[in-house]
Amino acid sequence: MKFFDKQQTAAALPYDALIKAIDQMFKQECVVPRRHNHAIDSDDAGATLLIMPAWQKNRYLGIKHVTIYPDNGKKFGLAGLFSTYTLFDANNGMPIAVIDGNTITCQRTAAASALAAKFLARKESKSLLIVGAGNVARELAFAYGELFSLETIKIWNTTYKRAVKxxxxxxxxxFPAIAVEDLQEAVENSDIVSSATLSTGPLIKRDWVKPGTHVDLIGSFKPDMRESDDAMFxxxxxxxDTSEALDKAGDLLSPISAGVFxxxxxxxxxxxxxxxxxxGRTSACEITVYKAVGTAMEDLAAAILVYESTI
Structure with missing residues (x-):
């Protein structure tokens, strides 16, 4: 069995290849059961365990285990998410690789976000706003930079020092990156707004979004998490990304409950x-909103890419 640490995993996931691999996976047949989502008894009220399996017949089977502790940053100075990925031979069930799940999660999330934007953002988009400054947020510039000629990348975070960093x-x-303090102004002046936070309250308001903008919401994956207001929809x-978003994401569940969407x-x-x-996008003035909660299909595509890089 092969083992891939953080550096080895990242080296095997260049964004041009990763975006293509995820694109191909969405075109192929892949079995993706609903993720297991478990609340963990902890002093951190948001502590969660996710178990995400996916497989392709006679090819590969993979399982990702994810722990999410939203208070880690302020309590311990740690990331809020940790994960491991185990890849199996689907012909016989034999484990063949253990891969750094954090790297897979962060990079496949950013790659899938950029892949969606290929269809939903204006081709000539030049300015990207990244809302958040965590592990996923830091990958977005690399992923979007693979598909768009970005002239400005703005970073906003609830803690300004982290945005500066x-x-x-x-x-x-x-990258042409700058930290900003005024979120409204940044949203109003960006072609693409990509939010990757663990927020439980709306950050981005519909009134701020100009015609032609693409809004990418990838942080909220539970009913109690929100990155936008109801009016956004x-x-x-x-x-x-998948129909599961309609059952899991607070960004969608709230406007549905309110009768807005x-x-x-x-x-x-x-x-x-x-x-x-x-x-995808049908006009230059259309406002597109992409809501993702992540799917094990993307993890499997990334894991296969890592494993096959050594074959």
Whole structure:
């Protein structure tokens, strides 16, 4: 059995190849059971365990285990999410690799976000706003930079110092990144708004979003998590990664409960976009909203890419 640490996993996941691998996975057959979501008895009220399996017949089977502790940052100075990934040979059930799950989670999330934006953002988009400064947020510039010619990357975070730190890090890697303090102004002046936080209250308001903007909401994956207000879904073109988002994400459950949005108003999921069943954006002035909760299909695509890099 092979073992891949953080550095080895990242090295095997260049964004051009990862985005293509996820695109191909959405075009292929893949069995993805609903994730197991368990609340953990802890002093951290948001402590959660996720178990995410996926497999392809006679190819590969994978399981990701994820622990989420939202208070880790302020309590221990740690990331809020940890995970491991185990890959099996689906022909015989033999484990063949253990891979750093944090790296897979962060990079596949950013890659899938950029893949969706390929269909939903304006091709000429030049400015990206990243809301958040955690492990997933720091990958977004690399993923979006693979598909868009970005001239400005703004970073906003509830803790401004963390936004500055991320912006400085991205600058050192050649990105035109700056930290900002005014979220409303940043939203109003960005072509793409990508939010990757563990927020439990709305951060981004519909009134701030200008025509033609693509809003990418990838942080909320539980009913009590929110990154946008209900109005965000009232008059925009809404897309999801999978139908599971309609059952798990507070960003969608709240406007549905309020009668602002109906489940059947979703234009398409990511599979339909990748398979050409829906064209995505239809006009330059359209506001598109992509709500993702993540899917084990993306994890499996990334894990296969890592494993096969050594074959």
């Amino acid at each position: 991320l912006a400085d890090d991205l600058q050192s890697k050649g 009232a008059d925009t073109s809404v897309f999801v 109906q489940r059947d108003q979703v234009k398409a999921d990511l599979a339909a976009l990748c398979q050409g069943q829906h064209q």
